Amino acid sequence: MRTVTVLGSTGSIGCATLDLLGRAPGAFAVEALTGAGNVALLAEQAVAHRARLAVTARPDLYAELRERLAGTGIEAAAGPEAVAEAAARPADWTMGAIVGAAGLVPSLEVVRRGGTLALANKETLVAAGRLVMAEARRHGAAILPVDSEHSGLFQALRGERAEEVERLILTASGGAFRDWPLERLVHATVEEASTHPNWAMGQRITVDSASMFNKALEVIEAHELFGLPPDRIEVLIHPESLVHALVGFRDGGLIAHLGAPDMRHAIGFALYHPAREALPVERLDLAQVGRLTFREPDAARYPALGLARAAMEAGGLMGAAFNAAKEAALDAFLARTIRFTDMARVVEEALDRLSGAGALPSLCRSGDIPRLEDVLEADRLARETARELVAAMGEDA
Ligand code: NAD
Ligand code: MG
Numbered sequence: 001m002r003t004v005t006v007l008g009s010t011g012s013i014g015c016a017t018l019d020l021l022g023r024a025p026g027a028f029a030v031e032a033l034t035g036a037g038n039v040a041l042l043a044e045q046a047v048a049h050r051a052r053l054a055v056t057a058r059p060d061l062y063a064e065l066r067e068r069l070a071g072t073g074i075e076a077a078a079g080p081e082a083v084a085e086a087a088a089r090p091a092d093w094t095m096g097a098i099v100g101a102a103g104l105v106p107s108l109e110v111v112r113r114g115g116t117l118a119l120a121n122k123e124t125l126v127a128a129g130r131l132v133m134a135e136a137r138r139h140g141a142a143i144l145p146v147d148s149e150h151s152g153l154f155q156a157l158r159g160e161r162a163e164e165v166e167r168l169i170l171t172a173s174g175g176a177f178r179d180w181p182l183e184r185l186v187h188a189t190v191e192e193a194s195t196h197p198n199w200a201m202g203q204r205i206t207v208d209s210a211s212m213f214n215k216a217l218e219v220i221e222a223h224e225l226f227g228l229p230p231d232r233i234e235v236l237i238h239p240e241s242l243v244h245a246l247v248g249f250r251d252g253g254l255i256a257h258l259g260a261p262d263m264r265h266a267i268g269f270a271l272y273h274p275a276r277e278a279l280p281v282e283r284l285d286l287a288q289v290g291r292l293t294f295r296e297p298d299a300a301r302y303p304a305l306g307l308a309r310a311a312m313e314a315g316g317l318m319g320a321a322f323n324a325a326k327e328a329a330l331d332a333f334l335a336r337t338i339r340f341t342d343m344a345r346v347v348e349e350a351l352d353r354l355s356g357a358g359a360l361p362s363l364c365r366s367g368d369i370p371r372l373e374d375v376l377e378a379d380r381l382a383r384e385t386a387r388e389l390v391a392a393m394g395e396d397a
Contacts, residue, residue: 004029008034011202034057040355196209212302243292
């Protein structure tokens, strides 16, 4: 029996992971499940999957979690440190499905114990890719990408030689507003941005898909995971979301990964890797689909892509700052403090300030492997700067 831990079990990816575990009775023993606000669901999952430990990131919800687990023999804990400790406990396979930079420290714990980390939390790699990949090599940890595009790339790269790879192509649906007239974007509401044309996901990544910040994070994620320079990682708008990614080789051949938009494919691939097991995902009927379309992303519609490229070129701690500024801008949009199109303005301005003032370069030079403390400091500075910019925008309005 393999032991598994699911970090972020109450979210969209976490629930899909538990769905797969539930379909293989007797194959897995759940060590720990972690969540945050939804302790009712967390407790229910812990009981249903006979977890040994359930942790909420929220200390204020500890009493409620303990009460819900009373008499079950399941251990309860709370707080970010307890989440990190859950990640550090031995388990054969760990899903990293926390949303946001809060996933970084738990991811590092898994990597530092030499574990197998199925990584959905792309923010881990965006904020600290160099550090996490270096630690993974040092401790013999395996990182299996779960983001659908990166799982697709990983699959297309199996058995291929790194030096023969010319380029990586990530597809993007184009999000909720791909066909909106540009002038209308400024009026986009939270509700409109929270509906994805093809995928059912958590609200934050859905809004990030509409703004293309999700793809921006994914370009950085691909750069960190596969080591290709930014100019050899491309983005292609593909409204059908059936081709997830393509690898281009130096002989001109392209290998594409296709599948129905169901995250259980990528999660299941990581769960059973290196084997392939039967998974409960829809089989594509390409004759029924009929046609697949592609187009170039429009820079005016999607400024996030250019910002991500600038952050990658700058290197050092700019990825951590990029992600944190984006999270703060997204918080402000979700709170209806700034407009949809202001998110990219906040991120751009925050990064300008931080690189201009030399605040980030003084923490870590561009080619160095950053220390965790410096990554966390860059995150804090960028969040603070973005929040100041948001506040100033509010005063102007
Ligand atoms: P979600 O919002 O549905 O779930 C997030 C999970 O993280 C929940 O369990 C929540 O309790 C937990 N959490 C939230 N804040 C936390 C904190 N401060 N500390 C600890 N735990 C916290 O998110 P999701 O859509 O499942 O996405 C999870 C991750 O996977 C994200 O990084 C996302 O970008 C990535 N991802 C998601 C999808 C998808 O289809 N949903 C696809 C690709 C990648
Ligand atoms: Mg993705």
